[in-house]
Amino acid sequence: MAITPYLYYRDVDRAMTFLSKAFGFKALGARMRDASGRTNHAAMKLGAGVVMMGRPGAAYRNPKSLGQATQCLYVSVANADALYDRARRAGAVGLAEPADTEYGHRRCGVKDPEGHEWYFAHTIRRRRSPRASPRRAAAS
Numbered sequence: 192m193a194i195t196p197y198l199y200y201r202d203v204d205r206a207m208t209f210l211s212k213a214f215g216f217k218a219l220g221a222r223m224r225d226a227s228g229r230t231n232h233a234a235m236k237l238g239a240g241v242v243m244m245g246r247p248g249a250a251y252r253n254p255k256s257l258g259q260a261t262q263c264l265y266v267s268v269a270n271a272d273a274l275y276d277r278a279r280r281a282g283a284v285g286l287a288e289p290a291d292t293e294y295g296h297r298r299c300g301v302k303d304p305e306g307h308e309w310y311f312a313h314t315i316r317r318r319r320s321p322r323a324s325p326r327r328a329a330a331s
Contacts (some may be wrong), residue, residue: 196264199247200305203230206244209304210235213281214266214274214311216242240266255306263308264301274311275299283309290317 203222207230210216216235223232232245242264254261268274272289272299278301279285284306286300298312 193241195241196262197243197245198307199251199253199255200244201246201251202305203233203244203246206303206305207233207235209281210242212307213278213301213303215264215277237266238268253305254308255304257306260306260308263310265310265312268311268313269314271297271299271311275301278309278311286310317331 283301
């Protein structure tokens with residue numbers, strides 16, 4: 192089973208350019224456009240993951256205009272440090288510099304131009320504490 196997030200962007204074409212440059216996403220499938228040529232719906236892929244996006248109605252307020260996050264995405268990548276650097280160079284706002292977590296991930300966070308929060312992480316090897324080692328417990 193896969194879960195596919197669907198994000199709203201006021202400017203889907205601009206969002207796609209940013210997501211490609213900052214995070215390495217690639218366009219997936221055909222874009223649906225309105226009569227003026229603006230994209231109403233599109234999809235992008237990063238590894239095996241897919242994100243769909245669309246342009247909502249005029250009353251829509253993105254997280255940036257609301258002044259608060261409405262959600263965040265947590266994406267597994269090969270190297271969170273490299274992705275953080277790439278995203279910052281592309282104009283993403285840093286939320287959390289790459290750091291090791293207690294749950295075994297190296298994670299970073301950034302905000303895209305419309306205020307959507309993205310967290311990227313890779314698994315790290317955690318050293319077991321001597322107290323938690325099964326060998327040490329058996330030797331006692």
